[in-house]
Amino acid sequence: MSTPKFAQIKQFIVNNIRSGMWLENQRVPSENELTAQFSVSRMTARRALSELTEAGILTRSQGLGTFVASFKSQSSLLEIKNIADEVKARNGNYSCTILVMEAIHAIAPIAIALGVEVDSHVYRSVIVHNENDQPLQVEERFVNPHLAKDYLHQDFHRHTPHEYLSQVAPLTEARHTVEAIMPSSEMCQWLNLYNEEPCLQVIRRTWSSAGIVSFARLVSPGSKYRLGGHLTFKK
Known part of the structure; x- marks a missing residue:
């Protein structure tokens, strides 16, 4: 069974954070950028970002974008x-x-x-x-x-x-x-x-x-x- 696209996006983001490529408070790709990169719908990209935000890995600021959250577990x-x-x-x-x-x-x-x-x-x-x-x-x-x-x-x-x-x-x-x-x-x-x-x-x-x-x-x-x-x- 293939991995759902939203899960692939989540893993991509988490891997970049764990590897140190994306640092705390650094902006991550937008819904539109992820949509183009992974050839998915905007809804799929939004789901990936939303689930990582709910998990405390990302934080979203209206009008500014989505960022890597504090590394403290919440x-x-x-x-x-x-x-x-x-x-x-x-x-x-x-x-x-x-x-x-x-x-x-x-x-x-x-x-x-x-x-x-x-x-x-x-x-x-x-x-x-x-x-x-x-x-x-x-x-x-x-x-x-x-x-x-x-x-x-x-x-x-x-x-x-x-x-x-x-x-x-x-x-x-x-x-x-x-x-x-x-x-x-x-x-x-x-x-x-x-x-x-x-x-x-x-x-x-x-x-x-x-x-x-x-x-x-x-x-x-x-x-x-x-x-x-x-x-x-x-x-």
Whole structure:
């Protein structure tokens, strides 16, 4: 099966960015230029540019054109996305490194966050999410075993904790806080940071209709990750 034309255009653009031929904030070919270069309709060229813009690879400015976006990975602050899908949407290669999978006794802060009794058993995982074999985010997650009893038996190389929990305890509510932190030496090791730099930390609690499902700490290097969102207001 031949590759669709819009996908060929997307790969052409991504390859030029990855190779360093097109630099951050550099203008990329317009819809008309891509239409002529690839012998496609303008709609096909627009689809390629639009999908790369939605993935955060390109940025469009009305009247000026389309440009290579900042090289920081971007996640939405207004919705919860699966990090593997975010990476793949940027035409990146997703992988993960599982550091910890264990059952622990919940100390008071964790018990309160999960709505369980102090010293009761909860599940803990620590996973490094990678993009193109480079650490992008450390996810430390505590899970209520009553709502995800098989959590520790999952192969998170095949699907992320977010994907699994969304299946067994569909999300109904989420709350999160965002702050800049200086990483610990252990965190620097997990993220392959040779020089300390500020990191972005997201603390997130998620609920299903049956109660609190998980409490997670997501940490990413400030130089590689950012949060963004788009709001549309009704008149």
